[in-house]
Amino acid sequence: MSQKTEFLKPILSSELITTLNAAIGERMLILAGSCTAFFDGRIKSTLELGERILIIKKDLSILMHGVSGVKPLNWQKPKQGPISFLKEKNELVMHTKRKKTEEELWIRFRSIDFVILWAGSDFSSLEIYGDESDLVKYLVEHPSIIEKDLQILSTEFPTDVGYVDIKALDNKKKLLIIEVKKRKTTPSDAFQLKRYKDYFEKIEKKKVRAMLIAPSFPDKVRKYLENNDLESKEIDWKTIFPTISREKNVKIDDFF
Template identity: 30%
Template sequence: MRLVIADCSVDYEGRLKAHLPMATRLLMVKADGSVLIHSDGGSYKPLNWMSPPATLHIDTADDAEFDDDAVERWIVQATKSDDKLLIRIYAKHHESNHQLGIDPGLIKDGVEADLQRLLAEHIETLGEGYRLIRREYPTSIGPVDILARDATGHTVAVELKRRGDIDGVEQLTRYVEQLNRDPQLAPVRGIFAAQLIKPQAKTLAADRGIACVTLDYDALRGIDDTSDKLF
């Protein structure tokens, strides 16, 4: 992981346009190719970012003529679209590189772990004809909660959350991209499943071609017996 604290401005170009005027920010370049721009506020979410796969090209003022006072320009180009991040760096205050190694992944709490187990046991909840391949299917960037096949025999990657937000959709997007590199599994599509899915997550999922499924935890546990209900 590369960490740079710098005075910079950021422009995002592609399906949408966004601009961050010059300020001191943290630039994070991860080993998976993602680039994130953080401020000192706003909790854990970056101000802007580029998800992998992407390429990073850096020009310096010594190598190119800039029309401003920037000392470096970072061009982060998405591999599968025209989306691009242009980061203009005017001064660097810190730069470091760190090898974090392989992360064991998030240890899920009881409810989320139960959701995974119950959905795996009742995989037909996702649709008639679904068959389980494996829980915690390993990839080079972490395990997929559930890998299954649908009624047509196509591979489906399922990411489970109690509360589904855009970070979960981003995580599933990376898993699907990784799995689609395996010719024995491709084509792979994603399903984002949670007890509650935020509207922003649904919008992003639809844009990524990912289906959303809202899960009823009690029904999966067999507590909510719908046969006893009048309505």
């Protein structure tokens, strides 16, 4: 009964219902079959009959996946509320209701292909490096990549219009505001930089420089930057990627 992987008979019996309800929160449940679904919450969604996979993890997170795509068709975050199975009109019904938000999810299986209970565990951590904060950190440690004789003043400097990635002085002691993007820039990025420039020119009562650093600049963005006296610097992060490394998000999955 407490074997690592248990294959249940895919037949809608009261025994199945009992076993499923007992497994919730104890083992991961993987169930495939033909179902409909209804979600009522921040949004409403209905899903007509189709074949899908339902996964209920030990932390009570719910995932219902269709045959394609990375995003689940329906889901619920961990520990939002009790989950129960019941038999209704010859269908296997899963129901959950979030305690706080009153959001509800119903999944009704008309047929079942397989049901698995799996007792997996995981104590390792996902290490990630190479995100935006790593890039800012790297630039601060190697300012000459941006330009010669740059003096870094601060990072994540708070202003009324947001946090400035890098605040620095150039070789003529002129203030340089830098926004760093890991991805291709968008018009919004340029607008944001403009707000920073305006903010500092108002505060300092003199011209300041402002620069967007990113791997790619679409024409529209480049044009806006030029028209607004904003600078751009293209950096292909891959070229410095191998040299940066950092451990973060050292997160251990809870042990149930």
